[in-house]
Amino acid sequence: MKKPAIFTTALLATCAMLLSACGGTNTNTATNGTTTATNASTTTTTTSGAIPIGIALAQTSNVALLGQEGFVGSKMAEKYFNAQGGINGTPIRLVNQDTGGDEAGAINAFQTLINKDKVVGIVGPTLSQQAFSASPIADRAKVPVIGPSNTAKGIPEIGDYVARVSAPVSIVAPNSVKAALKQNPNIKKVAVFYAQNDAFNRSETEIFQQTVKEQGLELVTVQKFQTSDTDFQSQATNALNLKPDLVIISGLAADSGNLVRQLRELGYKGIIIGGNGLNTPNIFSVCKASCDGVLVAQAYSPEHPGEINKTFRKTYVEQYKKEPAQFSAQSFTAVQVYVEALKALDKKTKISTMSLDKLRTELNKQLLAGKYNTPLGEISFTPTGEIVQKEFYVSQIKMDASGTSGKFVFLK
Numbered sequence: 463m464k465k466p467a468i469f470t471t472a473l474l475a476t477c478a479m480l481l482s483a484c485g486g487t488n489t490n491t492a493t494n495g496t497t498t499a500t501n502a503s504t505t506t507t508t509t510s511g512a513i514p515i516g517i518a519l520a521q522t523s524n525v526a527l528l529g530q531e532g533f534v535g536s537k538m539a540e541k542y543f544n545a546q547g548g549i550n551g552t553p554i555r556l557v558n559q560d561t562g563g564d565e566a567g568a569i570n571a572f573q574t575l576i577n578k579d580k581v582v583g584i585v586g587p588t589l590s591q592q593a594f595s596a597s598p599i600a601d602r603a604k605v606p607v608i609g610p611s612n613t614a615k616g617i618p619e620i621g622d623y624v625a626r627v628s629a630p631v632s633i634v635a636p637n638s639v640k641a642a643l644k645q646n647p648n649i650k651k652v653a654v655f656y657a658q659n660d661a662f663n664r665s666e667t668e669i670f671q672q673t674v675k676e677q678g679l680e681l682v683t684v685q686k687f688q689t690s691d692t693d694f695q696s697q698a699t700n701a702l703n704l705k706p707d708l709v710i711i712s713g714l715a716a717d718s719g720n721l722v723r724q725l726r727e728l729g730y731k732g733i734i735i736g737g738n739g740l741n742t743p744n745i746f747s748v749c750k751a752s753c754d755g756v757l758v759a760q761a762y763s764p765e766h767p768g769e770i771n772k773t774f775r776k777t778y779v780e781q782y783k784k785e786p787a788q789f790s791a792q793s794f795t796a797v798q799v800y801v802e803a804l805k806a807l808d809k810k811t812k813i814s815t816m817s818l819d820k821l822r823t824e825l826n827k828q829l830l831a832g833k834y835n836t837p838l839g840e841i842s843f844t845p846t847g848e849i850v851q852k853e854f855y856v857s858q859i860k861m862d863a864s865g866t867s868g869k870f871v872f873l874k
């Protein structure tokens with residue numbers, strides 16, 4: 463069976479002349495005779511000839527506190543790389559499908575992007591919890607996926623088509639424990655909290671608990687909660703009765719923010735470490751003044767000296783009047799990987815001559831083979847799709863006196 467070819471030069475020329483015809487039909491026969499699948503509902507893609515990259519992030523639900531930042535980063539990348547000529551002259555076009563906060567939403571978004579929007583690859587989903595359900599679908603369909611913020615153990619191992627630009631908890635999380643010990647070498651007793659209904663949090667807490675033991679600290683209690691919880695009085699009281707000198711929290715944004723606030727309200731004065739779920743300024747409105755002092759390990763620093771990061775940071779600050787967040791930098795990076803891999807592929811074999819199936823397969827091979835100078839620094843991938851990244855950081859939240867706004871201050 464003949465596979466659908468896309469982006470043929472002939473098709474682009476035909477579409478340029480017959481915009482409405484291209485947008486309104488389901489198949490087009492380009493002048494070179496190849497049958498080209500197009501889709502009436504993705505008219506911009508087909509009429510503009512832009513190369514569609516799928517973005518499947520949480521733009522709604524509680525998880526939007528994390529997903530929106532990813533979305534912003536991907537948008538910035540689209541603008542930036544298209545201004546630089548896209549894929550050797552052909553622009554990219556991001557096709558957004560909101561995943562919401564759960565697995566079903568992520569599965570739907572992935573299926574739509576794969577089958578209806580016919581994207582060449584996907585950036586997403588926001589949570590590891592969603593990735594374990596949705597990414598296998600892309601893998602089976604042989605569509606590349608780059609996880610922009612999935613940090614749980616086992617994500618790249620989902621399949622050959624699944625990679626990530628978000629360094630795993632095993633590499634990132636221990637740094638914050640070491641930073642806490644630097645700030646207070648007298649820490650002995652540690653209380654750990656984690657959201658037990660979320661794959662990333664189960665994975666992160668395992669690393670935190672292991673690090674606590676490796677550092678010779680005493681793990682006095684492990685308290686569990688749900689990502690949907692808002693009241694932590696009983697877990698917080700149980701833990702504080704044991705007089706910990708360090709509290710470590712693995713949750714998502716809203717739940718962790720509320721837990722931080724309630725621990726301070728109950729009188730806890732020691733250091734709090736937040737995991738990756740607290741890695742967003744969006745928690746400031748949840749824990750307000752109580753966010754002050756929370757330590758969060760980072761896989762991105764706005765101060766990274768690379769040229770692309772300087773441009774990324776400057777553009778971001780101009781637009782949003784604050785420093786770029788890790789999730790924005792990671793999504794920008796995920797789009798960048800696609801752009802650079804597509805460019806390299808196109809130089810070897812014109813991608814306009816490839817069927818969509820072939821392009822997806824070749825793109826997957828190409829992206830795993832490349833080296834990229836990104837806002838995260840220089841990165842590459844292991845053959846399984848794990849990110850290889852050099853620099854990691856720890857930040858501390860500094861809230862202003864009113865407790866309404868704050869920032870992540872990077873520790874030296």
Ligand code: 1QQ
Nearest residue numbers: 528589590612613662739
């Ligand atoms: C994961 C995470 C989340 C906190 C990212 C938004 O690290 O689910 O893996």
